[in-house]
Amino acid sequence: MQEIRSPRELARERTMAEIMRLAREQLASHGAAALSLRAVAKDLGIVSSAVYRYVASRDELLTLLVVEAYSDLGDAVDTALKRAPLAAEKRFVLLARAVRAWAIAEPARYGLLFGTPVPGYHAPAGQTVEAGTRVVVRLMGIIEDAWNAGDITASPTVPSLSPGLAADVEALRTEYDLNSPGWLIARGLGVWSALFGAVSFEVFGQYGPNTLSDASELFELSMRVLAANLGFRG
Amino acid sequence: MQEIRSPRELARERTMAEIMRLAREQLASHGAAALSLRAVAKDLGIVSSAVYRYVASRDELLTLLVVEAYSDLGDAVDTALKRAPLAAEKRFVLLARAVRAWAIAEPARYGLLFGTPVPGYHAPAGQTVEAGTRVVVRLMGIIEDAWNAGDITASPTVPSLSPGLAADVEALRTEYDLNSPGWLIARGLGVWSALFGAVSFEVFGQYGPNTLSDASELFELSMRVLAANLGFRG
């Protein structure tokens, strides 16, 4: 079943990879809103109309960048968890660190995924949802494993869910075949947004200038607090 | 000391207010990166060069929008806390709800403040920092009052701070004249970013389509969890 790729196909793949690389560079230097096919073509040393041999439109290129970024982030998280120890808290912290490290290394692509939506662009759900849910699926997996192993202490406070939220969470339990109780899944969603809030504040500079000399220390503390919110047993 | 404003001054103020209003509209419809002085001029029914009588450059207009947005958000929070009951947890939840409500009502302006930084634009610290810190100052005020009133239970877990973070927090204690212990201030910073993470996920659509039928219920739950992180006594 090994496809033999002709020289022409190989050249096409190389050019396509170059287009993506140059688009990522543009994203970093000028932002998603200013991503321009003409500029990509110029960087590639090609006439502007030629990029249409590779990409149908500017929006399609944006979608490719979104999917690629979600995939790279997902890969980074998967790699971090690959040889992870079994303790749930440790696994959660490894996941969180991987997200933060990727975001700091790739601020523009992180911003494309988790910042202000690009005006006038709507990611086609069919192509982006699967890649976009990899991190939260991993997070839920960690929670699920801990729950099934009996490593989660039910929190004494706030375990009850309002009816609408209970229904939403029930739908997630079915869709992802989860065994964890609703209150835990709901807390997982809250921890998910809190994790990305911490990363976004740091990457987008929201803490303000000169507030934190080493943001990683606050991040570590916050992640431990979030892990405690999930009731992970040491 | 009442300044008498001449008709000309009044007209100038009205025009300036119109420019801001139209700029806000453009922000909402096309995003910060696409904010254009020419388009503002056209909407105002004026020749493009005329806006330079009111605003020195596109960047200055962006700065005005940033400062105005921070101010409006700060006002919304202040209003919510004005007649607030004294219990710290309740005050925290009121603050959080005010942030969320403002963000949902003004997603474009929220994105300008808390989303991807506008490429090529750097807000001048002198003009934006004071307005930009109003919410966190309020949050710290709530924490401070609770601490001073003895309404905070020291958390049994994770109270120790790493050295760098301890120094950062000490600087904040001095600058804002805080009495609360370092671990509490650090947790306050974590709660701050978590709050905005929850709001950003909702406003930017990060929970994904069809995940939550009523995001406010998850928000309420998450805020109660965050309040518990601060050790507020019921």
Add this chain to the structure above:
DNA sequence: TGTACATCAGTGAACGCGCGTTCACTGATGTAC
């Protein structure tokens, strides 16, 4: 192996559009005597 044809990457011109900013100007409004 050689030839005829098909595929396809890249060209170059054009479409209609928008941008920030400068500059000399007009003409109405405001001010000082």
Add this chain to the structure above:
DNA sequence: TGTACATCAGTGAACGCGCGTTCACTGATGTAC
């Protein structure tokens, strides 16, 4: 109150620039016989 002058909002042309997308084309590479 009337006049001369200063202030200032708004004009219109221009600068040099960039954008996405279409279209007929050239010429090299690949394929079928």
